[in-house]
Amino acid sequence: MKFKQSSLTVGELATGHGLSVPLFHIAGKDSQAPKVFIQANVHGAEVQGNAVIFQLMKRLEQMDVQGDVTILPLANPLGINQKSGEFTLGRFDPITGVNWNREYLDHQIDVASWYQRHCELDDKALIAAYRAELIASCDAHLNQQWGVTTGKRLAVTLQQLAHQADIVIDLHTGPKSCKHMYCPEYDVSSAPLFSIAYTLVIPNEFGGAMDEAAFCPWWQLTEHMNAVGRDFQVPVAAFTLELGSQELIDLEDALTDAHGILAYLSHRGVVADKVEPAQMPRYGCYLKDYKKYHAPTAGLVEYKARLGHILYSGETLANVLRLDRFGTNEELTELVLNQDCVPILHFASASVYQGTELYKVMTNLFELYTS
Amino acid sequence: MKFKQSSLTVGELATGHGLSVPLFHIAGKDSQAPKVFIQANVHGAEVQGNAVIFQLMKRLEQMDVQGDVTILPLANPLGINQKSGEFTLGRFDPITGVNWNREYLDHQIDVASWYQRHCELDDKALIAAYRAELIASCDAHLNQQWGVTTGKRLAVTLQQLAHQADIVIDLHTGPKSCKHMYCPEYDVSSAPLFSIAYTLVIPNEFGGAMDEAAFCPWWQLTEHMNAVGRDFQVPVAAFTLELGSQELIDLEDALTDAHGILAYLSHRGVVADKVEPAQMPRYGCYLKDYKKYHAPTAGLVEYKARLGHILYSGETLANVLRLDRFGTNEELTELVLNQDCVPILHFASASVYQGTELYKVMTNLFELYTS
Amino acid sequence: MKFKQSSLTVGELATGHGLSVPLFHIAGKDSQAPKVFIQANVHGAEVQGNAVIFQLMKRLEQMDVQGDVTILPLANPLGINQKSGEFTLGRFDPITGVNWNREYLDHQIDVASWYQRHCELDDKALIAAYRAELIASCDAHLNQQWGVTTGKRLAVTLQQLAHQADIVIDLHTGPKSCKHMYCPEYDVSSAPLFSIAYTLVIPNEFGGAMDEAAFCPWWQLTEHMNAVGRDFQVPVAAFTLELGSQELIDLEDALTDAHGILAYLSHRGVVADKVEPAQMPRYGCYLKDYKKYHAPTAGLVEYKARLGHILYSGETLANVLRLDRFGTNEELTELVLNQDCVPILHFASASVYQGTELYKVMTNLFELYTS
């Protein structure tokens, strides 16, 4: 089975050129199997997800695909094509500064009222009705009288597609980063089905990102239904995978990550083929324990802590070199933390202002086990 | 009386150079007179506030100053010095994209609990205690274990100074803009004391800007005290003045605006000299009625609507030129609104993506009268 | 007669989207009439040329067109679509910093040797052969083994088209600027055929810009032919028109400038209709007398000198405001020149580093008369 390619228009450049995203689709054999939506490269410099998609599509074309699969690589053409010097300036809208991954829509549906109007539906019909509601809400937002921003148009157009799926996977990378993933609290047992060692366990609330945009309205509905006594489970799963460092394409590593995604899809029955997640220890960390360490002083930074490895309290995180203080005791400052952690990512540049987010580290990690 | 100059350090550049802001102070004669804090140029391209400060300081040095006056021009050296091409890229942190004017601290003080502990104080002592609380909260934020971002360090350092004042005035400009100001709902009667025709009446809640950072905690405390039956009025006033267009210095116009600020300071007794606000019609608009109009299509824009003048429903707001559609009916599109409004500002560039915020317009205006 | 639209591909973005330029063509009635090439917006923020093209094409479609006319608005899609903050960062390649208008090809043809091989041709055949040589040289450059840069691909692709024309007009604007034009020394008598008050008379040598790329090889050939005793006149005319300020679309003013271009085209017989240049005094200035005045000190700048009007020695060019020097004799510095000049353009931003190019002024102007 081959992917069919079409094109999704997400905006328009000043010259009038349309901003289009290549869209690939395979119709699964089983309309009851979960539908999948995967996108990559919403942040312009985070290109490796495209390589993972490449490997994933190559494998899927050889497999027994049960559920519909929709894939959008290169999802943010404006961000990807925005260079500034030798690097891609693709993390935020160059005009407004708004992070491209904080533009998704919070539908703010009054679930109590909505459920009251739909409580007589069975689960399947209820899911269909709520899905239609979410899609219509995206549509209304895109067509409002006063228009929408460039970033909202992109995000909500993508979100509208994502709402049609049961499984939403958003592929990102860190700046300089080890692999890790975001998983909502209610679905933490799914994290070990991927092949990623570190999982950030995030609250079930909306914070602006695609994964949250996909699962939050469903989690809110589920909470309410459970509260009023109806047994119901969140029918949509959504994850953000951070597949290493930005500005890097590695096809071999992409194959590993494609395999990891396939393991989850296999477990969920999207593909009939059996694919197992990798054997590895896995660790979770609550978002409140995911700490941003800001440069206490400006200077040149030698990043010392190995990403994805435990750094014990008192060990060197980084050195800050200050040539303007040569010959004083501030010429070279060792930065240390006073608690154990696992550094997950660090800043991309080796020179920093005071306050630059130098490292993100996980603290209070706990082991995650396959259920 | 002459201003005394000192210097406020707000950060450090990668090379180690300190980011310092010139700070000017006059000690007023009357310690009971309101204290004033004025800053300008937190957004790097919005330079005209510095010219207003120049004229204002020149006048104040000739006047009978009763209350302490603290003035910080050039408040964001990192933003001001950040060029990109021929323009100042000073609206957001170039690393993170975060708007410099959304970094102020929301203290989130539990006012009920705080008041319970301080309810026996008389008004003056209570104000002093609450002020100390706010300043200490800034201090704690700046010195937290994991550090703070570059933008937070700047903003909270400024905020800490602002909390020492009874009157806080933050000088901004729009991109291409007529003069207007932001005034909180509870203090709308103060708007006509300035000499600005258009006032945005904003909710009393915190949205991240300096004016809100200054008045919100006081409004929250006041609300609570009133609710529990104590007569108390918000003791702090805070305004954002938008003094025309960015990337423009006009000393003569600055003198007009300095006079407008002096009228308010005179009314409040900061200066003993009598200065009257200008005679002019003044209009208010609630924030909910301040509409952002986004480019429905990309293209080259001829801005037609005159800023600060009424635009009737159906009149031309702007023309969008599309050379790539030459010879079709999309070559030149007239943009119109279907309701009356006053265009306040428009985008700075003449070529836009689809979704660019083209105009901000006030709708449902109402006249403001001097009380 | 209507323009026919096609599309010229000038490169490819990272996402794979082609960079295309809309190309408009009218075939003239008389194959002996001069052929015209007009482009606009090679610098991304200099959009007004597109509006002029719009008005020009509208008029030409009503006229009796004798010579082929080829028009490329929006000639640099990468530059036009590159925003940084609220402005277009379109003056140089965002990756390399190279000015988009310095990328044209210097063919460095050995004219002596070339002429020796072609001296037996009559003028018409000789022109055709040399034109073919130039076009082939562009072609070879675009297809060289090691590839060409993004900027060279754009420029040489445009240049290749321009070489097919007898008249080349490149539409630019200044930052904040009055109208002026560049005209090569050998063709200075053509300047008054346009309707532009100020003309920079440039040497006949190559400096990297389109106009020079178009006329230089012909001037070199002509020089050589004249030197060896053959009567020959430079058969190609090329001009750069600077039509006011960047980031501005003004359709009415565009009509005036379209009329000015039509006057030249009419004089040259490209259109059979009679169009006269405007009556106005016109002044020339040699490039060596076109002075760049750099900010002697950093600060905030109030631009005082009126563009396009004489500024006498000792009159105020600009004021530099330095709030950090408030209360000293450096708080406000008046910048003056010690010779008469006509300020032609000034920097776009109101805050400058030391050394920023503040003004360009013409000195030693001389009157130009219609021959």
Added chain:
Amino acid sequence: MKFKQSSLTVGELATGHGLSVPLFHIAGKDSQAPKVFIQANVHGAEVQGNAVIFQLMKRLEQMDVQGDVTILPLANPLGINQKSGEFTLGRFDPITGVNWNREYLDHQIDVASWYQRHCELDDKALIAAYRAELIASCDAHLNQQWGVTTGKRLAVTLQQLAHQADIVIDLHTGPKSCKHMYCPEYDVSSAPLFSIAYTLVIPNEFGGAMDEAAFCPWWQLTEHMNAVGRDFQVPVAAFTLELGSQELIDLEDALTDAHGILAYLSHRGVVADKVEPAQMPRYGCYLKDYKKYHAPTAGLVEYKARLGHILYSGETLANVLRLDRFGTNEELTELVLNQDCVPILHFASASVYQGTELYKVMTNLFELYTS
């Protein structure tokens, strides 16, 4: 012996803050020993030279220093502090796009005429006189009537200091790069005194960079003197060292490179201590054989060729991934060269426009031997 620190002012920011560079100096014991000037970080992202300077100064303070040593780390504060997104945008002036390392002054001294006026001086006096001429020329340039650009002020201020030295070393890095150095043809025998495997042998002419600015006027004088029959050798040596990749601080590797520089200084008698260059094969390549390979197509790039290792004709240089062409034979393109080479550096980003300079490779290498 300890370095003495002072500060060199190289410009002024819009806020009025001075741009200062820390300047370190040791006065050598022997006024006849060669004087040394070393600078680093003229390109803002190329920080590793500062780490090398740190290690070098630490060693020199322990050594027997004979010749004066002047060292400027962090030489371009404007470039170093200019961030755009997470990276340093420090390769060119953000306003003009001009490469910071192409701003040095070409004195264009008429050496024939100058020599005629000074031919009676003995070598030492002649050198002193010419040196004074160069320094005065810098001074005149910095103080010309119409001012100088920001970049020229920086460069010529540095150059003026460099002219006082006999040995000039400019520390740079590539984007992603192996170590290599630039050495002028006349001084190629000096290259093996450093510990760098690859040497670009550059013509003796001026191209705008610091090394050329330092040696060219001396080489021109020498050429002339030799031509008129006076025995004379170029008395100034100047090199650019490219010490690996940008945006990286590595103190251990910096120690290695500091040792390499000390070997040259030891050989030249700047330090009395004996330091030997590393044993390693060394290769030269003429600038004309240093090829820039431009992306023939846009896309995502997997850089495959190992830097600093031979790549045989037909081996994979890089892969270009095109998701928009998935399922076609253009989905993944292997880039190969048809000649042997050593890839020296590649572009920093993994997504490229058509025409982006992908790799620089040395071809036609030849072995360099220690004389």
